[in-house]
Every structure is written in structure tokens, then in C-alpha cells.
Amino acid sequence: MPSPRRVSIGIAGLGRIGQRHARTLLAIPQANLVAAFTPAPHELVWARENLEPLGVTVYDDYDKMLEQEGLECVFVATVTAVHAEQVLKGIAKGKHVFTEKPISTKEDVSQSVVDAAAKKPELKVMCGFMRRFDSSYAELKAKLDDGLIGKPVVYYGQTGDKRDPSGFFVQYAQFSGGIFVDCTIHDIDLALWYLGENNVVKSISAVGTCAIEPALAEHNDVDNAVGIVEFYSGQMASFYVTRMMAAGQEDQTWLVGTEGKMSVNLEPRINHLKIHDKYGVRSLEPQTFFDRFAASFATEFAAYLDTIINDTPVPIPFKGAVHAVKIACALQEAVNTGVKILYDENEVRTN
Structure with a gap:
């Protein structure tokens, strides 16, 4: 029986929520966590102790992580102030992007990110609202x-x-x-x-x-x-x-x-x-x-990754996050x- 398709993922941000997300992704069959980024020295220490031994490449530069060969998808779990910038960079590099809420703390900035995603409909871009799952x-x-x-x-x-x-x-x-x-x-x-x-x-x-x-x-x-x-x-x-x-x-x-x-x-x-x-x-x-x-986070991540694997619509339309x-x-x-x-x-x- 063939092995299930796995999506190669890089995670941005390894604070409270990023560390949890990394552990969740490591346990999901559809996910292949291959890269992680954080600019924070204490988070880099955590990543080198907990992720590098599992084959995850650790970066202190987000742009360099995006250049990793074979990277398909980015999970953005950094501080809210940089969500929009990092999602836009991921889209520009042709990566599928899952971002933690909110896209931005401003409506116009959030709308500009949604507009950028709409120009590349082949990419699966979603803002996470785990309660729906x-x-x-x-x-x-x-x-x-x-x-x-x-x-x-x-x-x-x-x-x-x-x-x-x-x-x-x-x-x-x-x-x-x-x-x-x-x-x-x-x-x-x-x-x-x-x-x-x-x-x-x-x-x-x-x-x-x-x-x-x-x-x-x-x-x-x-x-x-x-x-x-x-x-x-x-x-x-x-x-x-x-x-x-x-x-x-x-x-x-x-x-x-x-x-x-x-x-x-x-x-x-x-x-x-x-x-x-x-x-x-x-x-x-x-x-x-x-x-x-x-459990909701795990269900949400699996549902999102399935849309990449099967090329189906994301379960939460990205534009709704702006409202x-x-x-x-x-x-x-x-x-x-x-x-x-x-x-x-x-x-x-x-x-």
C-alpha cells in the first residue's frame, strides 16, 4: 500500500502557540515539518533541542526558510504585527499559507493580503479559526x-x-x-x-x-x-x-x-x-x-492540508477573515x- 501524500511545511514563529503548532504538525499524517523560523534566541534554543533532532532545519531568517528546496507550505504563527508581511512573502514565493488569526490588526491591510491571495487561486491560503473544527x-x-x-x-x-x-x-x-x-x-x-x-x-x-x-x-x-x-x-x-x-x-x-x-x-x-x-x-x-x-487544532490542520493534497477549496474562505x-x-x-x-x-x- 502506498504511503500517504505528505505536505512539506515550514513554521514561522516558535512562541507559545508556535511550539504547540509544531508539535501538532509532527503528529499529523498529512504533515512533513521540514523547516522552522524564529528570530528569538530562546526560541532558537528550543527549536535546536526539540526540532533539529527530528530532521527539521531551523532558521533565524524567514526569507531564507522560504528558499528551502521542496518547501510547499508555510504556517505563520508569529506575533500578529508581522502576520500580513509573512503571508504576502509566502504567497509571492508560491507557497500555500496557513496563518494564525488575525491576518492583521487593520482592515485595509487584511484586505490587501486577501487580494494578493485571490490573484493566485492555485494556492491554498487560510486564516485559522479552530473553533469551527x-x-x-x-x-x-x-x-x-x-x-x-x-x-x-x-x-x-x-x-x-x-x-x-x-x-x-x-x-x-x-x-x-x-x-x-x-x-x-x-x-x-x-x-x-x-x-x-x-x-x-x-x-x-x-x-x-x-x-x-x-x-x-x-x-x-x-x-x-x-x-x-x-x-x-x-x-x-x-x-x-x-x-x-x-x-x-x-x-x-x-x-x-x-x-x-x-x-x-x-x-x-x-x-x-x-x-x-x-x-x-x-x-x-x-x-x-x-x-x-x-483536538480542534489537529482537526483544522488536517482538513487544511487535505485541501493541498486533493486540490479542493479551503474549509474557511480567506475573505471571511477580513469581516x-x-x-x-x-x-x-x-x-x-x-x-x-x-x-x-x-x-x-x-x-
Whole structure:
């Protein structure tokens, strides 16, 4: 029996998420991780200890990695500020590109990257939104499409990171684009998936506070925020995002329709174990979004690589990522200014 086709991949960025992605790619049958890039000295040490022994060539220059013979695909997992530049370079070199969200922290830059990808339709270019590949969220979508709860009217999404006393989130705020762009963009993507990919925004408003990290204000960011998006369709989306969950990662979703309601993860848990002891009755929660979505990342990567192997459309159209960025950036502006942002029926801003 012939060996399955494997895609030769280079990964850019070996921080928290890049290291996880590298390990995931090493375990996927469709993936052949052959190269890795990072400019950070401590990440280079990690790569030489953990990747080089497995045959992965390590680079401190992204352009040189792109020149590696036989390289077919690039996974971009660097800081958000350089996503767009690195995706564009990959496209220019004729590489398939998978990029972590968001494409950019600016709508116009994101659109320019989408436009560049559209000029090379033979390349598979996708922005990762792993929640679509989570079994629970996918089942909700399937039942919604079957009409189980009628027309969806209200979406509520929560992304709650466990509190990190190290100060990482303050440092990262310099590059992340803000809490809505960094975190809520996953909920925005789900809201568009469930309520309608082409829904036209009527208004966007948000409020926020720095409850535990006052230094975030220096970067026009907050650690707790609530945003509301109103659509011309009469549908609504509400988002809560926080950096101060005490017990662990708490990402929750519910969707109300004209004939019912569905929810996902209202009781966050890492498995079905229940502990009964002197402290009471409790279950265990995932500590990071990696813990919660490890299987989703693997499923997402495998689905994407299958599109390269079989020359089929990517599972998430690249252009949709621009709409998510537009909404996220507007929410971030609204939380910083206190101004409700209004749009006409062509989703052109009016104030």
C-alpha cells in the first residue's frame, strides 16, 4: 500500500502557540515539518533541542526558510504585527499559507493580503479559526442548518483566559491589536458562521475596564470588556472577553433562535471526572485555550492540508477573515472611545 501524500511545511514563529503548532504538525499524517523560523534566541534554543533532532532545519531568517528546496507550505504563527508581511512573502514565493488569526490588526491591510491571495487561486491560503473544527461547535452548526431552533436571533460568546500574573498579556498588548482583536475574533467568527457570513453590521458598541492590569491602559487595552454588534437582519451578537478567570479557561457560547436555544461549554471541563472531597463537589477545567482546543487544532490542520493534497477549496474562505477583523477593530475602537459606531446598509461607516 502506498504511503500517504505528505505536505512539506515550514513554521514561522516558535512562541507559545508556535511550539504547540509544531508539535501538532509532527503528529499529523498529512504533515512533513521540514523547516522552522524564529528570530528569538530562546526560541532558537528550543527549536535546536526539540526540532533539529527530528530532521527539521531551523532558521533565524524567514526569507531564507522560504528558499528551502521542496518547501510547499508555510504556517505563520508569529506575533500578529508581522502576520500580513509573512503571508504576502509566502504567497509571492508560491507557497500555500496557513496563518494564525488575525491576518492583521487593520482592515485595509487584511484586505490587501486577501487580494494578493485571490490573484493566485492555485494556492491554498487560510486564516485559522479552530473553533469551527471543535466537535461541539460543529454539531451546533449542523443542527442549526437542520432548522432545529428556527432562525438564529441572538448570539452570545465568551472568551475567558485564566489570569496570568507574569505580565505576559501586558507585554503582548503592544502587538495584539487589543483584547477584541486578539481574543474575541474567535467569537466574532462563530457569530458570522451561525448568524450569516454576509450579515451587514448596523452598529457596534463596547465598554471595558482594567480590573487587574492597569498597565494595559498604556496600550489602549483592557482586561475585561463587553461588546454588542447589531445587524440589519435584526440579529444581534454579544461578546464578553476577560483575562482574569481564576479557575481556568472559560469559553462559552449560546445561540437563541425563534424555536429554541443551543449552548456549548456552559460548564467548562477538561473531562467528565467529578471530585467529591472536603472542598465540595467539582470538576476539572482546562487551564489554557490549548488544553480546550488541542483536538480542534489537529482537526483544522488536517482538513487544511487535505485541501493541498486533493486540490479542493479551503474549509474557511480567506475573505471571511477580513469581516471578522473589521468588526474586532471597531469593537476595540468603541471600547477605547466610548462611541457607538454606526453603518449604512452597505456597511459603510457613517460616523
